[in-house]
Amino acid sequence: EGVQPQEYTLIKVRVKPPFTGKLKVLEGKNVYLAAATLRPETMYGQTNLWVLPSGEYGAFEVNDSDVFIVTHRAARNMAFQLLSRIPEKPTCLLELSGQDLVGLPLSAPLSVYDVVYALPMLSILTDKGTGVVTSVPSDSPDDYMALSDLKNKPAFRAKFGVKDEWVLPYDVIPIINIPDIGDKSAEVVCKDLKIKSQNDKDLLAEAKRRTYLKGFTDGVMLVGDYKGQKVQDAKPLIRDALIQCGQAVKYSE
Ligand code: A2H
Numbered sequence: 001e002g003v004q005p006q007e008y009t010l011i012k013v014r015v016k017p018p019f020t021g022k023l024k025v026l027e028g029k030n031v032y033l034a035a036a037t038l039r040p041e042t043m044y045g046q047t048n049l050w051v052l053p054s055g056e057y058g059a060f061e062v063n064d065s066d067v068f069i070v071t072h073r074a075a076r077n078m079a080f081q082l083l084s085r086i087p088e089k090p091t092c093l094l095e096l097s098g099q100d101l102v103g104l105p106l107s108a109p110l111s112v113y114d115v116v117y118a119l120p121m122l123s124i125l126t127d128k129g130t131g132v133v134t135s136v137p138s139d140s141p142d143d144y145m146a147l148s149d150l151k152n153k154p155a156f157r158a159k160f161g162v163k164d165e166w167v168l169p170y171d172v173i174p175i176i177n178i179p180d181i182g183d184k185s186a187e188v189v190c191k192d193l194k195i196k197s198q199n200d201k202d203l204l205a206e207a208k209r210r211t212y213l214k215g216f217t218d219g220v221m222l223v224g225d226y227k228g229q230k231v232q233d234a235k236p237l238i239r240d241a242l243i244q245c246g247q248a249v250k251y252s253e
Contacts, residue, residue, distance in 0.1 A: 016105045034068040034130050043109055043242070070132060074131060101118045117167075139176055224238070
């Protein structure tokens with residue numbers, strides 16, 4: 001954790017009922033995988049959600065009807081911010097591994113896809129955010145390479161029990177134009193740098209250097225209510241709208 005507090009937006013990505021397997025005991029509740037993002041304006045381009053297969057998660061009661069699935073560490077931090085029920089000891093209704101979450105069908109706010117799936121990503125850090133990351137392969141090189149790995153490597157899908165239909169139909173959606181790079185900047189830069197997998201850390205760091213700051217300072221929205229406007233201007237408006245309609249909450253650490 002840095003010196004400065006980091007202000008995230010937690011996107012409430014809803015698990016679609018009916019629940020099966022371990023999640024059956026949560027039937028009747030609104031269950032969300034709460035994904036920490038710094039880029040709420042990119043939510044139009046969500047194609048899936050990432051979890052760490054070996055990660056330890058819990059289903060925590062937020063109020064009488066709502067449940068958030070996050071790491072235990074995030075739940076403790078959130079206890080002081082929004083899980084007001086038992087501040088120092090959030091109520092964990094169910095222990096879950098990341099692998100238990102792989103394949104859950106989800107409804108992701110603003111995404112052009114009606115259903116997206118929880119999929120494995122190996123670079124998720126459990127000491128940052130909620131351990132749940134929403135995937136926008138058009139604008140995040142990490143997301144683009146992790147999705148490419150799943151699409152191009154059947155053995156990788158098989159290892160984590162990922163079905164073809166959770167991955168193969170999902171195309172990268174152009175949502176932001178960056179002058180001099182183009183639409184789908186993450187894809188463009190990963191291809192230019194000839195990145196081979198999500199494990200190419202050095203090249204991915206370079207891809208991020210080329211896209212992140214420019215996306216914020218020069219990016220222009222291609223979709224949604226703020227189409228044609230600069231990312232800088234649209235970002236706080238989209239964030240506020242998501243919070244206002246109950247699809248996101250603030251979270252800092
Ligand atoms: B961002 P910072 Cl389109 N482990 O959201 C690894 N990565 C994590 C994480 C974790 N535990 N928790 C959050 N993140 C990701 C969107 C996005 C993000 C785009 C472009 C850039 C970008 C879609 N994924 O991040 O270390 C989340 O991915 C650029 C840094 O706290 C979150 O925002 O600065 C970002 O990293 C938070 O990273």
